[in-house]
Amino acid sequence: MAERVLFTCVGTSDPVREMRDGSMLHIMRHYRPEKVYIFLSKEMEDFEKADHRLEKTFCFVNEKWADGTAEAVYEYSGLLNVADMDAVADPLFAFFEKMIRENPDSQVLINLSSGTPQMKTVLAQLAVSSRHGDIRGIQVANPSGKSGKSGRTNEDGYDVQLELELNEDEAPDAPNRCSEPRLFAIQRDRARAQIGSLLARRDYRALEAIGDQLPPDILPLIRHLAARNDLQTEEAYKLARTLSLPFKLYPAKRAAGEEYRELSEYYLLLRNLQLTGRYSEFVLRLNPFLTHLMARQIEMSLPEGAEDVIERWTNGRIKFRADVLRRKLPAAADELDRRCKVYVTDSELSLLVGVRLLRVLGRLPEHVLCTLEACESLNSMQRNQAAHQLHAVTDEDIKRACVDGNQKAYGADELVRIFGGMLEKAYPEVCDKALFTVYDRCGDHISQRL
Template sequence: MSILYTPAGDTDPIRDCYDGAMLHIIRTHRPQYVRIFLSAEMSAKEKNRHIYSKAIEYNVPECKFDFIYTDIVNVQLMEELVPLAEGFLELRKEFPEEEILLNLSSGTPQMKTVMSFLATDFENVRAIQVDSPQRASNRTAHATQDNEDINVVIENNFDNVPDYTCRCHEAPLSLLRRYSIRHQLISLINNYEYRAALTMYNKNKIMFVEETGNLLRHADLRSKLLINEAFKGMGKENIYNNNSVKKLNEFLMVMELHQRKGELAEFIPKLTPFLYELLLYYFENHVALKLERFCYRKRNNNSSWKISAEKLRKEAPDVFTYLNYYFRQGFRDTDLSFSNMLLILESLKSVKTELMGELQILREVEKNQRNKIAHTILTDVTEENLQAIEPKLSSYQIIQHLRKAFLLIMEGESICKRNVYDDLNRRIVDSLNEFNK
């Protein structure tokens, strides 16, 4: 179904014996439905003389139409024309799947500006301009006068012939629309909203280069930790090959995205799995007392570790004594966790002071801030309620401690020391400057 949304101006419906813009679009494009926005002056003309309805019925009798009557007098003021935009939004709600034609040539300059904005801001619309019969300004042409017989004016319209000259053309607003969409995309990208940006890109991909879509798809998948899929889309396979250093780094960077976006309910619960995996790596690569010597798998080789009190007593009696003293009821078999790995490191006294300090701070965060928030039904975790809990660190301070501990443990490893999503964002934004050929 073809729909036209149009204001009516003093050149409508007929001026100087030729179609005004509104009537000419209806004649040429044959919309099945037209909604006409009328100021106070134009509302009076329609109510008193039916000039718009008669002109449409005479020329395109099958076309259905209705009017938006208003009492707007100061049509030269932009602030008075909010109802013009609202009328379009209401029409869009009624016909969300239909293409809507917008008349950019009727009404005051301010009305034309509003219609141009609507054409650039919304999808599935076409902006139509109509040249005057003189192919120049028609301000000197005579408007239809109130004392003229509208029926005579309609019948003497020079456009009422089969071979009339079409003066309609689609306004070249694609550059303006591209500019508007580009800025919306940049805003989404800078807020790490890659899925929303990718959806917008897919709807407007003709305006942008393919690289933009590839990078957005990569960022979306990567931020969901679908690493192999993300790199496969960039022509790379098995990028990490079970490289635990890079996997930990990816996890930490995604945690930082949640922190930056203020998604604390996503950020805080991830502290425990990250810290657990980080110390697992540390034990496997930097601690002489290997897990296999005092732990066993709970079910199979792929399940989580469980500490054996008996094995620990035999393999590391000093560590067992330390843990046995720490736990009031004595040390018994228990699941391996970040907290008891940290206790073991404290007993070994082999960890550098700086790293141990960072890990102990993070243990306080996990024990108090993380556990307190994770075990409540709070749906809106804020900085205020986070900092009300000891050690009263902000999410930014927590992420800084996480990154410092990570870098201390990964010293000597080949890793990116900054968040790669910042580099990705720059690449995506740069690609938006390229025009699709």
């Protein structure tokens, strides 16, 4: 169980009033926080210095029922006018942020019942809007069920030791007066639901935009995912180096070259587009991915010494050298002409030529060749429409267009699965299957921190 910390102001009912717990002590009794961050006004600070009431309370608590685990962290604010909202807000927020930094993985309890009305307003805002993941706002009812009018702790003659010894809330059957207002829980649940929805849609830019609702320690991961999903590779790498996670963001069997890194990231983008139903963009993005993957497959299928049939340009484009193929593999060149029904010349590698050349070279499994042929059909039928039509491409549109020579139709999910296998086979010495689910693991990690 995560450590608990309590954030509290101190009022004139704390720590004990009329031999009953004040709000701070009552929350400590029933939630048992390991640390209590206590914000004191100048008036409360003077009382503490005069009679050590809080120090005595923690000594009593640690001896009686906290087993020495309750620790107090004081913030002597020096505030004189604690009825001024502007005066109390900034130092309270600053002390709260300090607590969060020192306890990033803890469950945070906020005492909503101690302090001036202005302090309680700020505390309520923290309970609802803080970007820390696990916060509970707690209110404590007055023992009599109505406002107390006597025996406050700022009166002359207050004896904290006597109050503690005679405290009726020490009795085993004393009622628990703590409650967690449903309003705060509803608002926190709503925020978590919104974040969960954006995670499911993999809309990392939108998540980044509501960063003030996120635990600060996961915001860098959100920024990494946003950059990565936008193929901002260098920015994603830069952010990844700042993160410490229980899993690898770039799993690989060994150091990966630039070509594999780019192709694998493009594959992950296609997978995200498929998972989130963004089929128009999926179709538009498919061509460059398959072109580069086919180039790799062609190079692996060519006999030694003929690899220069594929020529990679510095601008990222890929050229098919038909003249080299004719010189080094004339029979394959003739068969390619026959399948293309045209005399093939040097050009940028296209799906039309690439798919047929792979069929000629005959090194890929039949189901992969059929998939590539279906993708060529999809590219010729849907890509131009996706770029110009007014309505979005659906998975059914893809299935109608993505059909191989055996009349087998492919949906986006099956294409992504087959592409993953092709990528693994194309880079067996580098590709780690854990890469395929890295966004899922990031999403699970973020959800656990909310």
